[in-house]
Amino acid sequence: MRSLLRKLFRFLVKLGLVLALVIAVGGYFAWRHFEAFADAPAGAPEGTTVVVARGDSFVQVLGKLRAVGVEAGHDLEWKVLATRMQALPRIQVGEYALDPALTPRQLIEKLVRGDVIRYRFTIVEGWSMRDLRAALSRDAVLEDDLSALDDVELMVSLGREGVPAEGRFLPETYLFTRGETTVSLLDQAADAMDAALADAWAARQPNLPFDSPEQLLTLASIVEKETGKASERPEIAGVFVRRLRIGMRMQTDPTVIYGLGAAFDGNLRRRDLETDTPFNTYTRFGLPPHAIAMPGRAALMAAAQPLDGETLYFVARGDGSHQFSRTYAEHRRAVVRYQLGGR
Known part of the structure; x- marks a missing residue:
């Protein structure tokens, strides 16, 4: 009986060793398969995107990835990988560009980093508020929450009650992501x-003939609209x-x-x-x-630091530059030469 038990015990030990070996080998190959999955291209079709919305679970995100190809x-491999990378609570909202070369590991890292698509919107120097609204309305990505607001309501929503909207948005290129609104961009x-x-106000020359940043902004907007050649901004500011x-x-x-x-038809007449x-x-x-428009940084600084001199007049030469004059008689001669063809 004891001999039989010893034989049974030895058999079970051997069986256990065999099973352990099988499990180890199987685990090794499963691990190799998993690693190959994690680091091989996921095969996202070229040019596709996926949008992670607020509140999306990883299962929902994975469903969106499946939906775009x-x-x-x-799915279990994706969940295990995301769990191992501690990504589940850290995936960020936004729109992501996919690439065929991205591996599942890289794709999850991208979602965790928040490496979202960033779009650009440029406010052009010299635009009026009407121009800005028109350009924003044409943007296909920004969510429109501006059209329902007039300029007064817009400035209230931006915490600037009583401040005119005209000129208050700096001409620059702004980055934004899908889901952002026109008002949030204008806030920036x-x-x-x-x-x-x-x-500009802090850097202004002493004894300028205005006493507030708002008046400096107004002068800068006029300089912006009058200037075809950037280098002339300080001299035009000096004239004014x-x-x-x-x-x-x-x-002006x-x-x-x-x-x-809206009554202006493109032709400025004497009666105007x-x-x-x-x-x-x-x-x-x-x-x-x-x-009267959105002045850029250079126009703001020109209004703050106008060029010293004696000129009081200027007339366009027709090439984007101006002829500056000290007296009205000089100015009239310049008008005849550059505007009337010498007549």
């Missing part, structure tokens, strides 16, 4: 303008600053055009120059009530 591996642009205007100092009307066409609004509006600097002295 990611066929690699079994308004903050950027606040900072740029504060910098000297006019303001001596109580001379600014007499862009303010008249702004005051005409003589029709009084709050923005007609031919009929009124001083700066207009607020900015």
Whole structure:
């Protein structure tokens, strides 16, 4: 009996060793298969994207990957890999670009990093608020929450109640992701303008003929609209600053055009120059009530640091540059030469 038990025991030991070996070998090959899955291209079709929404579980994200054509591996393998990478609670919301070369491991890392597609929107120097609204309405990615707001309501929503919208958004290129709204982008642009205007105001020359950052912004917007050649901004600002100092009307066409609004048909006539509006600097002295366009950083700095000199007039040469004059007689000769063809 004891002999039989010993034989049985030895058999069980051998069987256990065989089973352990089988399990070990099977585990090794399973591990090799799993690693091969994790580090082989997942086969996402070229040019596809996937959007992770707020509240999506990993199972839902995986379902979205399957829906756009990611066929690699079994769902269980994806879940095990995500668990091993401690990714389940860390996947970030957004739109992700997929690539055929991405492995499951790299794809999950991308989701955890939040390596989302970033789109660009550029506010152009010299745009009016009307131009900005039109460009935003054409953007196919931003979610529109602006069209229901007028300019006053927009500024209230941005925490700037009582501040005119015109000129308050810095011309730059802004990055955004799918799901962001037009108002959130404008919030970025308004903050950027606040900072740029504060910098220009802090760097301003002493004894300028205006006493607030808002007036500096207004002058900068006029300089922006009058300037075809960037290097001329400080000199054009200097002309307007000297006019303001001596109580001379600014007499700048862009303010008249702004005051005409939708009535302007592209042709500025003498009657337009003589029709009084709050923005007609031919009929009124001083700066207009607020900015007429979005000035860039260079225009802001030109208004803060205008070029010193004696010129009071300028006329377009027709090549984007201007002829500057000290006296009205000089100016008239320049008008004849450059605007009237020498007649």
